[in-house]
Amino acid sequence: MQETTILRTSDLAKELGVHVNTIRLYEASGFLSPVPRGSNGYRCYSPIHLEQARLTHLVLRWPYVGDKQPLIALVQSAANGDPGMAMEFAYQYMAQIRVERTYAESALEFLERWAAGHTMDISSHPMRIREAAAHLNVSVDMLRNWERNGLLTVPRDPANEYRLYGSTEFGRLRVIRMLVRCGFSLMAILQMLQQIDSGNTNNLRDALNVSHDTKFVAVIADRWLTSLLELEQRTQQIIAQIGRMIEMFYQQ
Template sequence: MASRPLRTSDIARELGVHVNTIRLYESWGYFSDIPRGTNGYRQFSTLHLEQARLAHLTLSTPYLGDKNLLIDLVKYAAHGDFAQALEQAYRYLAYVRMEITTTEAALEFLERWAVGQIRETTHQKMHIRQAAQYLNVTVDMLRNWERNGLITVPRDSSNGYRLYGPSEFGRIRVIRTLVQSGYSLMAILRMLQQFDAGHTENLHATLEIPREESDVEYIEIIADRWHSTLLELENRAQAIIRQLGSLIEMTHAS
């Protein structure tokens, strides 16, 4: 005996979302065709439930890169094009893993710098434009990092201009590397305050301490614990692939 069709509210309840979310999923093309009963009500199946589960899993924040890649993934699956859907899913997983590698390299660079293993070869003092060119950053970046308390630059006693030297160069390399890896300035500042207080070991752990959600924007919280977030995103990318596998099995079994 066939199980009764599922209602919009059944799908919403199963996913823990509002019924309007399921209606939006339908309007955005995240479901295969949904038949209607004689009363005009939608008759969802367990296949639709799993398609909704894929959409909810794939498009929940946070995510990396171009959201259109993930939207296309969900739409391909809804239309039964699992080859394209899986290709998109594995592309996304590869992208997340590339970000993890970049971040882990940045954290290793930080730890080596903190214990004095990375030394500058130049002892030349430079004004801000020279320093920016030497370090391949912009003058605005240097001013912004100083304004946010990440670095204090000594001044030339003769004219009051900033003078960057080896100590500043090393610190800026660390800041630049962590910023490029996705960490927020507040997380980097917190870590540098620990370094300045004489703590040189396990500084990466300081970068992973989130602040109170009530005090900051959500995206800043994510950037405070970037490495942990990336590992969670990797797990979610793998879960997306598993969900696609479940949909493929359901389609072949029907």
């Protein structure tokens, strides 16, 4: 494609597999550099606009990790003629994803240790729910929510039916708390715990991936570790795309 090529809105939309209104939205949002108009009033896109639109489509496609604003700043930097800044944002985003992966991997190692039968908590006496919440530094509502969602069953005091949390419950709760804090969904955790409760402690990482019947995954946390790996791969594509755009700027 020659640098003098003039492209229409429909050309960009067809190349990216999106509606023409999506391309117009990219332009209105400042994700493309200013687009000149022909004598007939039609937009005259260049190959650089196509690459900017390609970058936008790649960067802002759901899902993504954390705040969307740095990703918006990334594509706007490229549109404003500063692909170097866009590259910095891309590597910052890569670092963020890798931090999330580190947290997730640590949580999985904690899980595997517990599943192997190692004691994870020593409590001198059974605790009621408020004392248990303070012991774990979580809220009472969180403990009730996890129980309500089937993540654990808490034994009751036969004298008064109050919940009594012992070392067995605390070990399980520490695993649940760490997985939740590291981004895994309650559905994924429940599926994994059900597998453990059935006596199967193999492939627990796979058990944390909730299968869906449709291509649209409503909860990214249902496939958290897999999603992080996919996002890291996409970020590599983003970096490569910015690299191509930098080469195009030098060829002008």
